[in-house]
Amino acid sequence: MEIITDIASLRARLKHESSIGFVPTMGNLHEGHLSLVQTAQQKADRVVVSIFVNRLQFAPAEDFDQYPRTLADDCKLLKNRDVHIVFAPGEKSLYPVKQEFMLDPPPVTDMLEGQFRPGFFRGVSTVVLKLFNIVQPQVAIFGKKDYQQLHLMRELVQQLNVPVEIVAGETVRAADNLALSSRNRYLTHEERAEATRLYQVLSQVKQRVEGGRRNFHDLEENAKKILCGHGWKVDYIALRHRDTLAPASECDQNIVVLGAARLGKTRLIDNLEIDVKT
Amino acid sequence: MEIITDIASLRARLKHESSIGFVPTMGNLHEGHLSLVQTAQQKADRVVVSIFVNRLQFAPAEDFDQYPRTLADDCKLLKNRDVHIVFAPGEKSLYPVKQEFMLDPPPVTDMLEGQFRPGFFRGVSTVVLKLFNIVQPQVAIFGKKDYQQLHLMRELVQQLNVPVEIVAGETVRAADNLALSSRNRYLTHEERAEATRLYQVLSQVKQRVEGGRRNFHDLEENAKKILCGHGWKVDYIALRHRDTLAPASECDQNIVVLGAARLGKTRLIDNLEIDVKT
Known part of the structure; x- marks a missing residue:
């Protein structure tokens, strides 16, 4: 398994790949993520998992600093599942300067999660578009657990003509049915x-x-x-x-x-x- | 010269091209545009010129309806310059439903043109990103005549990691130095x-x-x-x-x-x- 941390190296590595399945994550992986990975493996020859805690999608009062970062453990899990490539960019790789060019998502994002997490979907869609442009996958997998996010990703590729197929992954639950998170x-x-x-x-x-x-x-x-x-x-x-x-x-x-x-x-x-x- | 009007056909046509130069235009072509075409031809094996009057970038009081549409003449000019592919989508191809997913450009776009044409750069950057995602060019040419737009396109590809090289084309002037427009x-x-x-x-x-x-x-x-x-x-x-x-x-x-x-x-x-x- 290759762990790549900068954009230029990833682009070079993927240049001649024509069947890339992409699973964007914020790390701290659990069986829910690994199930998305499995779906990606069924859909594409080469699977890229990104691990990046995206500051843009956290409101100032939210848990960005506290959000669990467990890169070594995450990589072990992914290696065990035969993932080919992990993209784990640093903050300065994705945001070398202040991110000022943002995506402005549709009004549907003002409700539900958007109502309680202002700016969340703006941050999510901006980083996902950036990652799509870097990885250039044919297929990307998003879990149904974040249902509105999945909906938004479908809107994003349709409305902005992004050449990526969005595939939904089922929610994985603990024995007592708590959704993994x-x-x-x-x-x-x-x-x-x-x-x-x-x-x-x-x-x-x-x-x-x-x-x-x-x-x-x-x-x-x-x-x-x-x-x-x-x-x-x-x-x-x-x-x-x-x-x-x-x-x-x-x-x-x-x-x-x-x-x-x-x-x-x-x-x-x-x-x-x-x-x-x- | 091929004139393609729908997205699926254009994607199919370009699928195996690996050196695409792109010149997005609103048509009514003059020597300024043709000079951009020439630059594209120097930079890439295959040149795509799009012709689309983009409603999104016109304010309600502006000249969208009145803007000159001269597709037949435009195609003649492009054929004479050995352009390979013209992409001339209808309104319903690019905007099959109301465009709600927009780009939100940086504060620099609030001044100069942005100050006098509110929403202009929002509309421009949204349609250009859509066209980039459809054409997937390696190089795109923008004229210096629209200097702030050129600047914005550079910001767009940098900040959103779009894998397109932006190349500037010089302003072409009439004999008395009026910039062609x-x-x-x-x-x-x-x-x-x-x-x-x-x-x-x-x-x-x-x-x-x-x-x-x-x-x-x-x-x-x-x-x-x-x-x-x-x-x-x-x-x-x-x-x-x-x-x-x-x-x-x-x-x-x-x-x-x-x-x-x-x-x-x-x-x-x-x-x-x-x-x-x-």
Whole structure:
């Protein structure tokens, strides 16, 4: 496995590759990431995983400094999975000067995550476009765990004609169904036990919608109430149309229920797709 | 010469080309554009010229509807110059849905042209990135006539890691030194005779700076006064550092003097580079 840290070397290494699968990450890898890697391996001859904690997508009050950096461990995991190339650029490689040319994502990014993390999607889409331009992959894999981000990446390649196919990776869960996330490691022992409730309430909403319930607002409010009753601070529980992320309407068949809530100092997100049978 | 109007066909046509020179235009071609084409031919094996009047870069009050569309004539000129491929997409090809994913250019674009044409550089950079992603050229040529745009394109590829080399083309002038521009055709006979004065005042500023004058503000104001005295409405006359477009300082050696002014209903721009000898 090659670990490359500068852009020129990576470009030179990839120059003659014609089937590149790309998995952009912020490191601190877990089975969720490794599942994306596996998908990339099925889709392309050569897999590049990038590891870069992207300052641009953190708000000043967020956990940029605290975000876990575990490059050596990450590389071990990737080597075990037969990854070919790790791109681990330093801050000065990607941002040699102040990043002033930004992407301005669509209004859909003002809601859900965007509402609670202003500038997040601006930072994500800017760094992803930069990485796409550096790696020039044919395929890039994004996990469904970050559902709105996946949606945004599809919009990005469509609206800006980026020649990259976006492939979705399924969310990987712990035995108790907590979605794997690098931020889970912030949880205390007690919080970790409670954390699975986010999945549980989303699951309950999913079952009810699949069972025919259409009082979406009530379902959302009820789910919030349950979480609040157990000490969570809820940012949103939202039933949305899966393709547009607009609020779900009664006749939508492709729905997703998304949730974001804080447990102590840790903010967790999760979502479940809902197929309404007609 | 091939004239291609849809993205998929162009991608298929260019798939195996490894040396593409790209000249993006809004059509209504003149010798200025053809000079850019010639530069592209020197730099690459295969030349693609795009012709697309980009609605995004026109403000509502500007001349989008009125902008001259002369595709048949343009293609004749390009065929005579041995251009290989013309990409002339329809509005629906580049903007099949409302363009919501935009580029947000750096603060430098708020001044000069950006000050008088709000949204212009946002529209320009968004369409150019789209075209870069479609054509995937190795080299792209932009004229010095649109000096700030050229500067912005360099910033775009640097800051977003776009794998395209930006090459500058010299401004082509009429016998009386008026910079060629598609908008010159808006001028009445009388205005056309007067139009050369923009070049003349810029030229006078250049001579004075080269002769040692450093009272930049006075030079700018004096140039404006001359133009106003002859019926022009001046947007700006500005001495700037050539690499940053920040206001020129006394010790700068690489300077450019830029001007924009309206004659009747026609807005003209021009500029001259100034080399200060030490």
